[in-house]
Amino acid sequence: MDYSLVVAIELLREVAGLILIATGLAIVFGMMRVINIAHGEFIMLGGYTVVLTTKQGVNIWIAILILAPLIVGIFGVIVERLIIRHLYGRIIDSLLATWGLSLFLIGFVTVVFGNTVEGVTTPFSAIAIGGYTVSIYTLFLIFAAMAVIASVYLTLRHTKAGLIARATMQNPDMVETLGINSKLVYMATFGIGAAFAGLAGGLLAPISGVVPSMGALLIGKAFITVVTGGTAVVAGTLSASSILGSISQSVTFIFGPVFGDATLLFVALILLRLLPQGITGRIFTRSV
């Protein structure tokens, strides 16, 4: 009983991790059909924000929940102004340019902070479940992922901004005709996507530490979660994260983390072969 509870928590943690790293990417992809390869580096920047500001004595919760998304979000807006806005509609070129940005950021951070792992202490202690211990921070991560996905859903579904965003996804020309500056919408969306990346980086920093090359490992997972999910932000991210996360974590339990990661990628391949437009391209097509 205790063991299965621990296993369930571990599965949920993997799913939560995927949700956190993929949400920002899914928003940008669903909205603008831009796959931002530098997303992993945005996460890395969020992690560094937390590490640096807590070293200066900032409260860790302020650093994770406010500073990391804020700073990376502003950075995202700058990137959108400088690079992305020239490349709308040129899907391959935007991929390539963001890949360039990704390499640039890895190099830049390596030069500034060095190629070493930096860490922050994990807040909260651990609790015991029977003979096992579970970090409370893990439970907090699962909660944070649920909060993230719920806030995206509620914003898209029940606010004016969400309505405009969904309309722009469906038909940007019509939205322009109705007097809304779709360029502004795109800029805001990219900034919000970046902010979610920053938040993910901040939340993951206490667990995994930060290192300049961490983005490359994350972007692969985030990327396939988004593509497997398809274009619907909430339903896609949720369904793909659940399927991929629970399968890979189960394999991890049996064969170790490397095979878990490999299985995640392999399952994504099979899913894409069966559903080339992603899960929400075929199922849940009317969801957000």
Add this chain to the structure above:
Amino acid sequence: MLRNIHKDWLGAGFVAVLGLAILIFVPVYFDLFEVLQMTKYVVLALFVLSLAYIWGFGGILSFGQAGFFGLGGYVFAVSAINMGQTTIPFLIAIALCVLFAGALGYFMFYGRLNDVYLGVVTLVVTLILYKLINHTAGPEYIIGTARLGGFNGIPSIPIMTLPWQPDQEMEPAQMFQYFMAILIAVYVLLHVLIKSKFGRVAISIRENEVRTSLLGYDVRLYKLCIFMIGGAIGGAAGAMWASYQTFVDPNIFSLEWSAKCLIWVIAGGVGTLIGPIIGVIALEYLSFQLGQTDFINNLIVLGTILILVVLLMPKGLFPTFRDIFLKLWRRRGGQGDGERPG
């Protein structure tokens, strides 16, 4: 008609003759270190040709071309260590890469995956290979007498021998000439292929997939063939790389290699063959020089180049300069001959 054929072949013939001249004269006039350095460029040029072909002339943008490069290197390493000779391992490496490309291509093209999804799948497969090979450090991962070595890589890979002299390792100059000959042969063969009926259909697929399939061509099969050809070239380059370095480690599968390959092609110019070769030499030379200075990070340079090329010169360096040159040439009253094949 005759004039057209003449024009088509002018550029390629010029490049081939230039290549032969380099093959003959470089070992005579340059010292050992420079010859070794140039051998590296030759191998990387062959690697970049694999992507330049499938992307430029088949419209298949692979984000994981390093997968074939690495696979070729590893297969060559393992089989050469086991067999004690290099010619057959070289062929095995190419054959396995073709098979792998066939299997992967079947997945992708018969699933009708389009551009972004194609990029994701190729990237993901390369990541899988990277992770799996990285994991093979333990002594239980052994194929014949070759230990895979995980992140430590495989050391002391045999240097290639000439096919007709299996007992004698190649001298650096010989290796340069042998690899250069392969590069020229592949370049010319690709050119022939592009000008053939197969190549024309491939280009029409790149331009408009739906229209081509409505004209009765099996787009999936064509793309599969193109991808397998690219896999063969990438695998050959990987085997040559492993033999040149006498060492191979999992970083050969890393995103950085795939990114580099892509940057060389896009900087040199998509849709030409010579452009990416120029791209590889120029950028590798640049990063070699910058590497000497030690205070500029290589990735910063690569990233900046990629962003700037995409934003400012989406056609790539070689086509941009070629068009400027042709425009000036015409203005001066010369006989502009339109598109010159690269």
